[in-house]
Amino acid sequence: MASFLRILIFLLIVQQLNSQHQYPSLQYYLPDIPYDENIPTPEQYFGFQVGEWHLSQEKVQTYFEKLATKSDKIELVAYGTTHENRTLFVAMISSEKHLKNKKEIQTYHQDLSLGKGEVNLSMPAILYQGYSIHGNELSGMHASVLAAYYLVAGQSQEVESILDHVFVLMDPCLNPDGTQRFSTWVNSFKSNQPVTDVQSSEFSESWPGGRYNHYWSDMNRDWLLLVHPESRGRIRFLQEWNPTVLTDHHEMGTNNTFFFQPGVPEQNNPNTPKNNFLLTEEIGKYYARAFDSIGSLYYTKYNFDDYYYGKGSTYSDAIGAIGILLEQGSSRGHAQNSIRGIITFPYTIKNQVSTSLATYRSIVDLKPSLLNYRKNFLKEVYKQLDGQKIKGYIFTDTDDVKRNRFLKLLFQHGVEVYGLDKDKTIENHFFPKGKSYIVPLKQNKPLIAKTMFEDVTSFSDSSFYDISGWTLSRAYGLTVKSLSETEVEKQIKTIEIPEMAGEVVHYSEKVYAWIIPSDQWEVHKALCRLLQEDIRVQVSFMDIAYETSGKKAVFPKGSLVITVFNQKHSVEYIAEKMEELANKFSLMIHALDSGNGTSTQTLGHPEIKPLQKPEVGILTGNGLSPTSAGEIWFHTDKELQIPATLLDIQKWGNFRLDKYNTLVFPSGNYGDMSESDVNKLRDWIKQGNTLIAFGNAAKFLSGQKILTLKTKTTTDSGKKSGIYGSFDKDNAGKSINGAIFSIDIDISHPVFFGFEQGISYSMKTDTLLYQPTSNVYASPAKYSQNYHISGFHPGHLKTSIPGSAAVTVHGYGNGRIICFLDPFLFRNYWLAGQKAFNNALFYGKTISTGTLEKGQEE
Numbered sequence: 001m002a003s004f005l006r007i008l009i010f011l012l013i014v015q016q017l018n019s020q021h022q023y024p025s026l027q028y029y030l031p032d033i034p035y036d037e038n039i040p041t042p043e044q045y046f047g048f049q050v051g052e053w054h055l056s057q058e059k060v061q062t063y064f065e066k067l068a069t070k071s072d073k074i075e076l077v078a079y080g081t082t083h084e085n086r087t088l089f090v091a092m093i094s095s096e097k098h099l100k101n102k103k104e105i106q107t108y109h110q111d112l113s114l115g116k117g118e119v120n121l122s123m124p125a126i127l128y129q130g131y132s133i134h135g136n137e138l139s140g141m142h143a144s145v146l147a148a149y150y151l152v153a154g155q156s157q158e159v160e161s162i163l164d165h166v167f168v169l170m171d172p173c174l175n176p177d178g179t180q181r182f183s184t185w186v187n188s189f190k191s192n193q194p195v196t197d198v199q200s201s202e203f204s205e206s207w208p209g210g211r212y213n214h215y216w217s218d219m220n221r222d223w224l225l226l227v228h229p230e231s232r233g234r235i236r237f238l239q240e241w242n243p244t245v246l247t248d249h250h251e252m253g254t255n256n257t258f259f260f261q262p263g264v265p266e267q268n269n270p271n272t273p274k275n276n277f278l279l280t281e282e283i284g285k286y287y288a289r290a291f292d293s294i295g296s297l298y299y300t301k302y303n304f305d306d307y308y309y310g311k312g313s314t315y316s317d318a319i320g321a322i323g324i325l326l327e328q329g330s331s332r333g334h335a336q337n338s339i340r341g342i343i344t345f346p347y348t349i350k351n352q353v354s355t356s357l358a359t360y361r362s363i364v365d366l367k368p369s370l371l372n373y374r375k376n377f378l379k380e381v382y383k384q385l386d387g388q389k390i391k392g393y394i395f396t397d398t399d400d401v402k403r404n405r406f407l408k409l410l411f412q413h414g415v416e417v418y419g420l421d422k423d424k425t426i427e428n429h430f431f432p433k434g435k436s437y438i439v440p441l442k443q444n445k446p447l448i449a450k451t452m453f454e455d456v457t458s459f460s461d462s463s464f465y466d467i468s469g470w471t472l473s474r475a476y477g478l479t480v481k482s483l484s485e486t487e488v489e490k491q492i493k494t495i496e497i498p499e500m501a502g503e504v505v506h507y508s509e510k511v512y513a514w515i516i517p518s519d520q521w522e523v524h525k526a527l528c529r530l531l532q533e534d535i536r537v538q539v540s541f542m543d544i545a546y547e548t549s550g551k552k553a554v555f556p557k558g559s560l561v562i563t564v565f566n567q568k569h570s571v572e573y574i575a576e577k578m579e580e581l582a583n584k585f586s587l588m589i590h591a592l593d594s595g596n597g598t599s600t601q602t603l604g605h606p607e608i609k610p611l612q613k614p615e616v617g618i619l620t621g622n623g624l625s626p627t628s629a630g631e632i633w634f635h636t637d638k639e640l641q642i643p644a645t646l647l648d649i650q651k652w653g654n655f656r657l658d659k660y661n662t663l664v665f666p667s668g669n670y671g672d673m674s675e676s677d678v679n680k681l682r683d684w685i686k687q688g689n690t691l692i693a694f695g696n697a698a699k700f701l702s703g704q705k706i707l708t709l710k711t712k713t714t715t716d717s718g719k720k721s722g723i724y725g726s727f728d729k730d731n732a733g734k735s736i737n738g739a740i741f742s743i744d745i746d747i748s749h750p751v752f753f754g755f756e757q758g759i760s761y762s763m764k765t766d767t768l769l770y771q772p773t774s775n776v777y778a779s780p781a782k783y784s785q786n787y788h789i790s791g792f793h794p795g796h797l798k799t800s801i802p803g804s805a806a807v808t809v810h811g812y813g814n815g816r817i818i819c820f821l822d823p824f825l826f827r828n829y830w831l832a833g834q835k836a837f838n839n840a841l842f843y844g845k846t847i848s849t850g851t852l853e854k855g856q857e858e
């Protein structure tokens, strides 16, 4: 026993020495002040110092829970659940007094954000600190643990002053699912001896990496789109609290130092009031001082912009807070070599702690100006709006589901919406009462309202960190008109989503067939359910004019036809299913009593073609774009709710492809496909299967001569100075990071069945332009003559864009290949593209042979 104890003591000493040798003390991170001994330090709680191992989100959560049981200066509030069922929570940290009065504080800031009430300096400012929205940028999350300990346990005048002036809403981990993947990865590959070699597995995560959420979506692009539960919960929470300042802690490449906003001055969103930039600059001085005192390197006003309102630090600017982006050069593991020597994980955490504490200090000092800015925010924005012609927007859509979905998005952002008291017609566009809404810009959320509808085509700068055009009303494919002062009416405030009802319309007591018209948004969801039930469904390649028992109807191309003929199920069973689908998806379904439309359009016509249930595989893995693959996965899994197998490209050789009749290739680099892999793909397509290819996947297939796609050469004749120092300037503005182009679509083509107009919108994210196919029927979508809707694109492409192909359809053996050359499922908010993808998925196989572009070799 005695020797066991000796060994134990020896081990403990060794461990302590090790930890002292490799891992810093608490004082490395935090000011050397007295700390409340009743509050466990992170090291006491976890059993190791912060930075020694990567914490999982769950561990972080339990530490915060511990703090909340030990102190009255902290309370936790859950605001949502991730796709993988992890808890999203915020720690409210302030003085005991403020926490007791939190309702009053909330109301005060609600009023202040509406310009009501006076600046009251006895009220704390509200700071929302968001950490590590990218799951493989975890110095932020680890810093939050230390910052929370500092605030809760620290016993100094400064801590007291912070708790008195600042009501902290600390969100330690904005992306728990991605965090889980990354923390597990780096811990799994951590050696006992520090290995800093950049080639170590520790620093190269397996695909898709921890940056993204469960569906491989970039959560820091979703603030405006609200596709994912993480964003929806957060925006709901922020609306309750109206933060004064919002910080967004990230990491960037290992060889970089530390960046804090403001970003490039010319790349600020012009809608954000100027004082926002000035206050950001003032807060930045506190970061600079903090880094000066510890000798860390930093930069500002360079590289990063503040333009796209779908990013955290910019979204917050649009709702009246001062949003600040912070970026630390990443160790991406526990310690890694960089061009400036070894970067350790603790060092990166220390910088994030320093900026967190500097944010507190800045707010204590700048509180009067910050609260003043909050109070005057609406006034400032209204002043800008006074000088502009557009005062609001009116929108409608013939589809109830789609229109209501947009309305819901507006409500989620707190945007004020008004209904019409009578029908309106503006420039030949009809806006029916009950199905049209007015969004005035002078309202509580003016900049969010504006950015939902505003097309931007002129820019003061030509470089963008993310997309330069994102107009949500275009993405939803809505009918929109801008309104002048006299046209904006605020009559019927709309606060609820109108109820929707589907119906099965009977033509007589007898049923011969059901028709689900294609001009309804949820038609494919109904189709999925029918095929899953093994009910025979056909799709009509012609418009069907129908007249019986005195009732008339025209069913457009792409309408689904379900006849009672040769079904496995009884008529009663299918009838019940139809009622169920009509209700569930708010669909109008027609129950016809005869197969006879007009004289030629009978329901046994050869142009009404049987459909097959798609057995879908989605290619994933090394080289492929995780976001492109994730968009496809999310769409099939969450929107359509059909099973799709994720197939790792590196195991392609082992797969039995006969299990699938439809494969979807995301955009990306297909360099991992060997010659024999490609041959396997050739055989599979030739057998009559359907391949859907996005972006670069199409280019790869063309390179393999499976299909023919010719790029347009678009040489830039722009002046090149030849001056070394002008290189960046000469090459600025040569890319398309995300701009919206209009496309002319062939609505008689199966890929565009159910579209009502010959025009739609596409998000273009690269400068590659393709010639239309030589078979003139095989390019059903081309950029319009007046293609430019919103966002920046280089001038030298202007003449080449019109007429270039956006969608092409190819034949290979008995198979079909449908190429979406742009990301038609972009960030899963691009509803205009979703329907085309669904059409390709379900009707691809039925596209007529003569209309296909033939491959280069067969």
Ligand SMILES: [Zn+2]
Pocket: 134, 137, 220, 250, 251
């Ligand atoms: Zn990031």
